[in-house]
Amino acid sequence: MFFVIIFREPYDFCNMLLDELDLKILRKLKENCIRPFVRLAKELGVAEGTIRHRVKRLVGAGIITRFTVDLNAERLGLPVLAFALLSVRGDVQEVASRLSQHDNVLEVHGVHSMGDLLIKVRARSLEELGALIGQAVKGAGAITVNQIIPVFRVWKEGSIVPGWEEKG
Numbered sequence: 704m705f706f707v708i709i710f711r712e713p714y715d716f717c718n719m720l721l722d723e724l725d726l727k728i729l730r731k732l733k734e735n736c737i738r739p740f741v742r743l744a745k746e747l748g749v750a751e752g753t754i755r756h757r758v759k760r761l762v763g764a765g766i767i768t769r770f771t772v773d774l775n776a777e778r779l780g781l782p783v784l785a786f787a788l789l790s791v792r793g794d795v796q797e798v799a800s801r802l803s804q805h806d807n808v809l810e811v812h813g814v815h816s817m818g819d820l821l822i823k824v825r826a827r828s829l830e831e832l833g834a835l836i837g838q839a840v841k842g843a844g845a846i847t848v849n850q851i852i853p854v855f856r857v858w859k860e861g862s863i864v865p866g867w868e869e870k871g
Contacts, residue, residue, distance in 0.1 A: 721766075724747065724749065724753075724757065725757060725761065727747055728743070728747070728754060728757055728758065728761070729761070729766075729767075731743055731746065731747070732758070732767070732770075736770040736771065736772070737770075740754045740755050740758070773861075776825050780827055781807075781825040781826060781827060782827070783825065783826040783827065783828060783829060783831070783832050783853070784823070784824070784825055784853070784854040784857065785823075785824050785826075785832055785851055785852060785853045785854060786821055786822065786823055786824070786851075786852045786854070787821070787822050787824060787836050787848055787850070787851045787852070788814070788817055788818040788820075788821055788848075788849045788850045788851075788852070789818050789819060789820040789821075789822065789840065789846050789847065789848055789849065790818045790819055790846065790847040790849055791819040791820060791845065791846055792845035792846075792847075793845050795813060795819050795820065798819075798820065798846060799811045799813065799820055802820070802822055802839055802840075805835070805838075805839045807824055807825050807826060807835050807839075808822050808823070808824055808835075808839055809823045809824065809825055810822065810823035811823075817849055817850070818849045818850075822836075822839075824836060824839075829853070832851070832853075833851075836848060836851065
């Protein structure tokens, strides 16, 4: 069973109220985080100081955690994407921390189904994928690789922000 949560304004996260302008700013920054505040202010019909203040507040509240770029992994020579489900005998947090240090390990999640950790890995080939997973788990403690799930196609990948539905 899946649940969809649709937030209506104002949004209360961590005792910080997010209004429609905050969400519009988040949408615009998600599209292009290097867009100048002056241009963003013009697009949203507010003063540049308003944008600067709102972004500073969103950063201070931990809602915006970093400004970054999305890279095209295939064009960088890393077309193979897979998930691996791992079982850990020992300290799961320590193993997760060690796996997180590998550049090709993109994500590390704690799970409670058919294993302890789910990792997302990028590689140049299936052979390299096998070697990377083997190398990553070799130095991380007593780990069993339960399953490797290659990804054939990605329709959507990214992060979410509450209240993303567009309003007329």
